[in-house]
Amino acid sequence: MAKQLIDTYVAELPPTVQKAVHQSTAATTEKRYQLLGDDYADSDGLRKLAGAIRQHTLEYLDTYLAQAEESLTARGAKVHYAVTAEDACQAVTGILQAAGITKVVKSKSMVTEEIHLNDYLANQGIESIESDLGEYIVQIDGDHPSHIVRPIIHKTRGDIARSFEREGLGDYNDDPETITRRARKFMRGKYLEAGAGITGANFVTADTGRLVLVTNEGNSRFCLAPAKVHIALVGIEKVVPSDADLSLLLNLLGRSATGQQLTVYTEFINGPRRADRPSGPEQMHVIFVDNRRTEVLASDCKEILRCIRCGACLNVCPVYRQASGHAYRSVYPGPVGAVLSPLLAGDKFKELADLPKASSLCGACNEVCPVDIPIPDLLLRLRNRAHQEHVPSPGTPPMAGFALLGSHPLIWRSAMTFGAAKDYLPLDRLPVPYLGAWLKTRTLPKWRGGKFRSWMKSRHGRNGGGGK
Amino acid sequence: MINLATRPKGKRVQLMATCLCDAFYDDVARATVEVLEHAGCEVDFPEGQTCCGQPAFNCGQWPAARKVMRHTASVFAGDAPIIVPSGSCAAMMFHGSTLEFEGEKDRAAIAQVGARTWELGDYLVNGLGIKEWPGEFRAKIAFHRACHTRGTPSGAAVLQLLQSIQGLEIVPFGEEEQCCGFGGTFSVSFPNVSTAMGDLKLEHLRAVHPDYIVSGDMSCLMHLGGLAEREGQPLKTLHFVQILRDALHQHHGQATH
Structure with a gap:
């Protein structure tokens, strides 16, 4: 009998990877739970409020996106729209070539993973270095992130020490502090060489055109400090109506993602260098990426676009804990990925139509979601769609x-x-x-x-x- | 989801026994009748009942699921509260049904049936206002909150009743919020993941040495009990309503377990 791919993947996954993923996800889930409970009398109410804000933004996205463009432009940023992944990559290359830039540094961004920007830039002869430690390790290993917040959750210290040795960053040493120091030394040189810094955005506010970035390593700030050009790639759904919405969303994001009240760095970027803002890149480009998001917006699964990429649903998910991220064969793993990846696959929906099946529908993902996405309902709708489109489903009894x-x-x-x-x-x-x-x-x-x-x-x- | 706050609270109730109790767990259905009657209810059992259709719904085979749900809705006509000794089937009635009937002409009629449905523990505490349960049950139990009661008042309601029973000790265990791995047809289409999830749950449960694993859903217990038995280390499982019933009998000096 044919088997479900994720189920087979789990059976073959090394126990060491499973253990690493389980320990890390379980500990973060616990920290999140404690912190939200300690800090708020009604954290569930806050989740629902944040969900309503995000849903409202999606319902009026045409208005807010246009407003964001206007505000960003008023601050001196240049706004671009990219319909496809290819369009987005071309826009980046065009900006870099116009400025004569051949070396860039990147901070962590899922949308750049989604459009495979690094591969594209490499083909254009542009060096692009990931500055987030985890993403850098993924890059030198020719690997893919297996978690949206912790890209190397599937690797051990020993794996990383061997990669560093191979890359000529020092003799084998698996002490985390040594690894970090070595990466830091290497990265400082790259920051100074780079002509442009490429970032994502956690939020863009429509009313003021503020671009918000959160990191724990401060790498996005380093990317932008010496660079002449800042390019931000932003999914169109990342807009929020107003600066006032950030207090709730940022408070929930840090707590949900890593069990922190706030990430170590929270940057509010207000445009390129100007007379009244004497530091920072001379040019700022914001590329709003669609890449099938408008199709998702028109579907019966649009609630998935509320997602603020915290990864809490991955951490709590019993299937993700068994399978880890690569089992999902796409950029977005876990419960959010099981919904988003098949939708973003467009006419290749059938190839990922098994992902929504990989769930016991336990609902833990919805219970922890800081924007209250009804993930199990969306998984069910996608199962129904797969059935309507006659996608074979191994191991599923006919009813x-x-x-x-x-x-x-x-x-x-x-x-x-x-x-x-x-x-x-x-x-x-x-x-x-x-x-x-x-x-x-x-x-x-x-x-x-x-x-x-x-x-x-x-x-x-x-x-x-x-x-x- | 249907507004759970406006469900009817009358004492003439319709029992939805569930297909699992119909096929395997008749004692759970019997205990449900006895407990409801103890609480002063008159229990009607519509004989045409079959299943809530959840297996087909979860497989994405919604036309098949709707066929079963339409039958179920016709069997449970009237305006009495519908009581189900399963959080999962109850959630199918008041939530799943609204999803599978999106865009269907009879959605409102189906929703009306869902809007009368209660999970048993929820009904005892929040429908009938019972705050504590009489009697005695001398045992140490681990209570597995079934996943489909997330976001409903059921988990807290059942715990409140169990905590009030004399002699009953409820022990906490690791990663309680995690699923047991059953998930309906998921258990056969993803047997490796399902089994690994169940094994993890059993590991946490065994670590606290309970006399019984207790839940409000026989499906979780069928999976966990089946795994434990296959491993050669059987575990005793009980639906909470069996404890409520047995506590009453202890109260009157006759044990059934």
Whole structure:
């Protein structure tokens, strides 16, 4: 029988990776829970409020995006729109070539992962170095991030020490402080050489055109300090109506992502260098990236665009904990990825239509989401869509027989009675794939079909109460 | 989701026994009747009932799921509260149904049935206003809050009742908020993930040495109990309503467990 890809991936994943992922995600989940509980009397109410703000922004995105463009332009930034990933990469290259820049440094940004910017720039002969430590390690290893906040959650200290040795950054040493010092020394040189700093954005406010970046390493600030050009790639859904909304969203973001009240650095970028702002890059470009977001906005799963990329749903998800990020075969893993990745895949939806199936629908993702995205509902809608589009789903029983039984009480009751036959059959030897998958690791209870109904009837006779 | 605050609270109730109790766990359904009757309810059991249709719904096979739900809605006609000894089936009635009937002509009629549905513990505490449960049950239990009661008053309600029973000790365990790994058809389409999740849950549960693993959903217990038995280290499981029923009997000096 064909197998679900994620289930097979889990069976083959080394226990060391599973352990690393589980320890880190479980600890962060616990920290998040403690901190929100300690700091707020009604953190659940705050989540719902933040969800309403984000949903409102999406409902009026046309208005807020235009307003953000106006505010950014008034501050001296140049605004670009990119419909596709290719458009976005071309816009970046165009800006760099016009300024004669061949070396750039990047801070962490999921949208640049999504459009595969580094590969594109390398093909254009432009050196692009990731400055976030985790992303840098991913880059030198030719790997992919396996978590949206902790890109190297799947690696051990030893893995990293070997990579550094290979890259000529010193002899094998797996002491985290040594690794960090070495990366820092290397990176400082790169910051000074780079002509441009490329960042994402956590938020862009429509009313004032402020671009907000949060990091713990301060690397985005380093990227921008010596650079002549700042290019920010921003998903169109990252706009929020007003500066006032940032207090709630930033408070929830740090706590949800890493269990911090606030990240170490929170930058509010107010445009390029001007007479009244004598430092910073001379040019600031903001590229708003669509890359199928407007399709998502028009779908019945648009709530997923509320996401502020905190990763709390990955951390709490029992499937992500078993599978880790690469199992999801896409830039966005875990519960948010299981919804977003197939949607962003466009006409390749079918290739990722198994992701929404990889969930017990336990709802833990929704319970921790700082913007209250009903992820299980969205997973279900995508399962329905996959079924409508006739995407094969390995291991999923066809339900026509169940529907027949479930809508015909007489047949149902007979099945309940005859089901007792199962206790006399060699079940583990029957060629029924779904049953086999259950029985391999679990027993089934003894059949008691119809017993309750007879009991109820006998009481009915005795007491004169009950059924009709 | 349907507004849970406006559900009817009358004492003439309809019992939705669930397909799992119909097939495997008749004692849970019996205990539900006895507990409801102890609470002063008159329990009607519509015999045409089958299932809430959740297996098909979770597979994304919504036309099949709607067929079953339409039947269920027709069986549970009237205006009485519908009581379900399962958080999962209850959530299917008051939430899942609204999703699968999006864009369907009879959505409002289906929603009306969902808007009368209560998970058993929720109904006892928040429907009938019972604050404590009489009787005695001498055991140490670990309570697994079934996932489909997240965001509903059920988990707190059941704990409140259990905590009031004399002799009952409820022990906390690690990563309580985590799913047991059942997930309906997920358990057979993702058997490795499902089993690994269940094993982790069992590890946490065994670490606190409970006499019983208790939940409000037999599906979780079927999965956990089945795993433990297959591993050769069986665990005793109980639905909370069996404890409520047995506590009453202890109260009257006769044990059934």
